[in-house]
Amino acid sequence: MIDPLDAVAAVGRGTIGAVRSTGAVALFGATGLSHLLRPPFYGRMFLLAFIEFSYFSLPVVALTAVFSGAVIALQSYTGFSRFGAESAIAGIVVLSVVRELGPVLAGLMVAGRVGAAMAAELGTMRVTDQIDALGTLSTNPMKYLVAPRLLAGVIAVPLLVAVADVLGVAGGFLVSTVKLGFNPSGYLTSTFNILTTTDVVAGLVKAAAFGFLIALMGCYHGYNSKGGAQGVGAATTSAVVAASILILAFDYVLTELFFAR
Amino acid sequence: MSDPKIRIRGLTKAFGDKTVLDGIDLDVEAGTSMVVIGGSGSGKSVLLKCILGLIEPDAGSIAIDGRDVLRLPRQEREQVNARIGMLFQAGAxxxxxxxxxxxxxxxxxxxxxxxxxxxxxxxxxxxxxxxxxxxxxxxxxxxxxxxxxxxxxxxxxxxxPEILFFDEPTTGLDPIMGAVIDGLIVDCVKRLGSTAIAITHDMASATRIGDRAAMLFRGKLVWQGPAAELLDSGNPLVDQFTHGRREGPIQMELRR
Incomplete structure (x- = not known):
């Protein structure tokens, strides 16, 4: 006989587990951030994380942005040319890139690249006792390892997204002018006419939030990994999956905040 | 007699329903070396991690220079930790x-x-x-x-540091390199005048490093005495362990 209460118990266990891990992540993030306000500060660690986040992610983010912009121009042309609305294409490209695709695609790419590397590095440090060793050498591991990475994520990803925005629009511009025969100056004029400061700011705020989430997930899962090579692998997977889902969820929430009227 | 450098009383730690440390009492006098021996999984590493504050014990007290470090505010705790050095098993x-x-x-x-x-x-x-x-x-x-x-x-x-911890310092080394490392450890501890705790299951190493020794078995300290007496302690548990006999009061637990 299956006891119907087993189902209730399973739901309860799942709920308690979800609440507990949400609390643990929040506490971890808050502790990490609080270390940014109290000395000592590890500028070198911040710089290393910042370069990893920004400079080394630039190629992959740039390619993603160019092709996304180009493909939107192409797709919207096939749709809009049917009822003579080609003039809207410049606006479609710039708004979708700046508001959505720039931050979200850059965020997902960086989550796969930097978030995974962070979880693997911290996870290996955990299973080889290096994190415990920091504690015996008068160094708080949260302050030394986590806080600089969180800050680097918040600062670096918006910069990346700013570059992605420009390149995404450039991708759309190239396809529209070279392949679809648009007038270049006309295209640029309608691009800048439709774009508002709110669009850009909203996109960059999203990017900062995504950068924080990527660093938080990479650090949290790496820091708490256990059980040797397999544990590090699991931590890396969790970091990327959790960051990707959180990016998409927070994208909806932030869009609701900025644009829903 | 002055207070011991490290005084541990009633230290208890369980992970889930597995009790790893069960009411440990241990004194380490200043300037001496204590060797803690015990089988794999007997809680030796957990003991060191509790003293370092890396693991929070469930009950008991750990006093260093007479101050209970488990009840210190975090900043003072970090100052105490700054006086402790540790050699990790795999180097870390x-x-x-x-x-x-x-x-x-x-x-x-x-x-x-x-x-x-x-x-x-x-x-x-x-x-x-x-x-x-x-x-x-x-x-x-x-x-x-x-x-x-x-x-x-x-x-x-x-x-x-005033206090040095060694976690299986000779594990994974050949016997000669093990002896060399033990010699270096003894030199360093003497030169610094430090108080040391080493955990090991290498008997040669234990007698070289330690002034005193203690054996941990199933979360309890079953024997304490001078390290020189490890090999003929008269305690059946210690005898079986130090001589590596298969037969004796210690049964290898193959399941938990």
């Missing part, structure tokens, strides 16, 4: 840093030296553990196991 060297940055890590963290001075002092400390100062420019991954242990030892003694 920071592989993103060079050897000299590893050795000087504590000095730099405590602002006892700038990078230039720290580098010179790291070279001198490396020489104390028998390594050429030029090793300082290598990365830890380029070193052999014995050299990594030496660098780990150099890092542990760099800030001249």
């Amino acid at each position: 060297l920071f592989d993103s840093l060079t050897v000299w940055e590893n050795v000087a890590f504590g000095l730099l963290a405590q602002h006892k030296a700038n990078r230039f001075e720290a580098r010179g002092r790291a070279g001198a400390i490396l020489a104390q553990v028998g390594l050429d100062p030029s090793v300082g420019d290598l990365s830890p991954a380029e070193l052999s196991g014995g050299m990594q242990k030496r660098v780990g030892l150099a890092r542990a003694i760099a800030a001249q």
Whole structure:
């Protein structure tokens, strides 16, 4: 006989587990951030994380942005040319890139690249006792390892997204002018006419939030990994999956905040 | 008689329903070396991690210089930890840093030296553990196991700690290198006048390093005495362990 209460118990266990891990992540993030306000500060660690986040992610983010912009121009042309609305294409490209695709695609790419590397590095440090060793050498591991990475994520990803925005629009511009025969100056004029400061700011705020989430997930899962090579692998997977889902969820929430009227 | 440097009373820690430490009482006098022996999984590492504050015990007290460190506020706790050095089992060297940055890590963290001075002092400390100062420019991954242990030892003694912990210092080394590392440990502890706790299951190493010894079995200290008496203690548990006999009061637990 299956006891119907087993189902209730399973739901309860799942709920308690979800609440507990949400609390643990929040506490971890808050502790990490609080270390940014109290000395000592590890500028070198911040710089290393910042370069990893920004400079080394630039190629992959740039390619993603160019092709996304180009493909939107192409797709919207096939749709809009049917009822003579080609003039809207410049606006479609710039708004979708700046508001959505720039931050979200850059965020997902960086989550796969930097978030995974962070979880693997911290996870290996955990299973080889290096994190415990920091504690015996008068160094708080949260302050030394986590806080600089969180800050680097918040600062670096918006910069990346700013570059992605420009390149995404450039991708759309190239396809529209070279392949679809648009007038270049006309295209640029309608691009800048439709774009508002709110669009850009909203996109960059999203990017900062995504950068924080990527660093938080990479650090949290790496820091708490256990059980040797397999544990590090699991931590890396969790970091990327959790960051990707959180990016998409927070994208909806932030869009609701900025644009829903 | 003065207070012991480290006084542990009723230390208890369980993970889930598995009790790892069950009411440990242990005194370590200042300037002496205590060796804790015990089988794999007997809770030796957990004991050290509790003293370092890396694991929170469920009950009991740990007093260092008469102050219960478990009840200190975090800042004072960190000041106590700054006086403890530890050699980890697998070295736990920071592989993103060079050897000299590893050795000087504590000095730099405590602002006892700038990078230039720290580098010179790291070279001198490396020489104390028998390594050429030029090793300082290598990365830890380029070193052999014995050299990594030496660098780990150099890092542990760099800030001249009052208390030193050694987690299985000879595990994974050949017998000669094990004896060399033991010799270095004894030298360093003597030179610094430190109080030391070493955990090991290597009997040769235990008798070389320790002044006194204690045996941990199923979360309890079943024997304490001079390290020299380890091999003929008269305690059946210790005898079986130190002589590596299959038959005896200790049954290997194959399941838990």
